[in-house]
Amino acid sequence: MTRPARPAVAVLGALTAAAALAGCGADDASAAETLTVYSAQHESLVRTMLEDFTAETGIELEFRDANDAELANQIVQEGEASPADVFLTENSPAIDILDDEGLLAPLEQSTLDQVGERYRPSSGTWTGFAARSTVLVYNPEQLPEAELPASILDLADPAWEGRIGIAAGGPDFQAIVAAVLAMEGEEATRAWLEGLERNADVYQSNTAVMVAADEGEIDAGVMYHYYWYRDQAENALKGDDARLHYFRGQDPGAFLSVSGAGVLASSDQPEEAQQLVAYLTGPEAQRKLAESSALEYAVGAGVDSADALPALDTLEAPPVDPGELDQRRVTELMQEVGLL
Numbered sequence: 307m308t309r310p311a312r313p314a315v316a317v318l319g320a321l322t323a324a325a326a327l328a329g330c331g332a333d334d335a336s337a338a339e340t341l342t343v344y345s346a347q348h349e350s351l352v353r354t355m356l357e358d359f360t361a362e363t364g365i366e367l368e369f370r371d372a373n374d375a376e377l378a379n380q381i382v383q384e385g386e387a388s389p390a391d392v393f394l395t396e397n398s399p400a401i402d403i404l405d406d407e408g409l410l411a412p413l414e415q416s417t418l419d420q421v422g423e424r425y426r427p428s429s430g431t432w433t434g435f436a437a438r439s440t441v442l443v444y445n446p447e448q449l450p451e452a453e454l455p456a457s458i459l460d461l462a463d464p465a466w467e468g469r470i471g472i473a474a475g476g477p478d479f480q481a482i483v484a485a486v487l488a489m490e491g492e493e494a495t496r497a498w499l500e501g502l503e504r505n506a507d508v509y510q511s512n513t514a515v516m517v518a519a520d521e522g523e524i525d526a527g528v529m530y531h532y533y534w535y536r537d538q539a540e541n542a543l544k545g546d547d548a549r550l551h552y553f554r555g556q557d558p559g560a561f562l563s564v565s566g567a568g569v570l571a572s573s574d575q576p577e578e579a580q581q582l583v584a585y586l587t588g589p590e591a592q593r594k595l596a597e598s599s600a601l602e603y604a605v606g607a608g609v610d611s612a613d614a615l616p617a618l619d620t621l622e623a624p625p626v627d628p629g630e631l632d633q634r635r636v637t638e639l640m641q642e643v644g645l646l
């Protein structure tokens with residue numbers, strides 16, 4: 307396969323030539339101007355968090371945006387030759403794939419120390435930089451509070467046939483499946499997925515699931531919290547009737563999905579790449595996340611998330627090591643039961 311074009315190359319070439327002419331030798335300093343960032347997180351959130359990075363460090367950023375699976379697969383295929391210096395994911399299973407392939411460099415301890423332990427893998431090869439809570443979005447007219455399920459696993463029960471919605475094809479839902487797999491094992495996960503395959507309508511996105519619950523097309527659906535909070539902040543145009551149910555009690559349905567940041571082992575600018583991940587998890591970028599309209603959770607030590615959200619420590623998320631989420635097995639299982 308052909309490698310994608312890298313516009314930064316022309317700029318770097320010019321700088322190298324200038325440095326050589328100036329008689330200071332075309333050494334590393336000249337190549338340290340632009341980092342290539344492969345990013346699958348929401349574009350606006352990443353740009354907001356990194357708004358002042360270039361002004362503060364002099365390091366330019368070049369982004370390549372696509373979804374988790376596309377970028378992870380691209381980096382695996384590019385291997386050592388990948389132009390990527392930093393990988394930012396929306397959900398962590400995609401960055402685990404690179405970790406499994408040995409494509410990530412260990413992060414500096416000072417960077418890891420900026421992030422609460424439960425929001426990064428024990429391996430230390432990448433870190434979370436944002437978190438999102440699994441929720442059940444539901445229509446209170448059709449599903450009274452007293453009938454809300456206690457566990458996300460209950461949704462496989464025949465009683466839910468034709469009543470629920472999921473965005474099965476997206477990395478968000480698949481991260482939740484990966485958490486169920488890590489917590490419940492393969493047999494229970496397959497049985498759960500078989501139940502979902504029978505019970506659920508499949509939608510293209512979290513927003514579509516929320517709208518379907520709002521309009522009573524389904525009684526309830528699985529998604530992440532921020533789609534609802536954002537809509538509320540924008541006058542609830544899509545979900546004025548829909549409500550959120552948090553499973554809590556360390557249920558797999560209370561899974562917190564972290565967005566991951568890692569440095570490629572093949573980066574030719576490892577110091578600058580480490581600097582970027584340090585910045586992204588540091589107080590300034592984390593505060594920007596907390597104050598932005600994204601309404602995802604900050605994971606930086608000592609940074610509170612937006613006031614509109616229930617505090618992270620009230621969500622009773624299960625203790626899942628985000629480094630132990632097996633996207634490949636999830637894809638296979640979902641294909642086996644016909645959800646993909």
Ligand SMILES: [Fe+2]
Nearest residue numbers: 348396478530
């Ligand atoms: Fe999202």
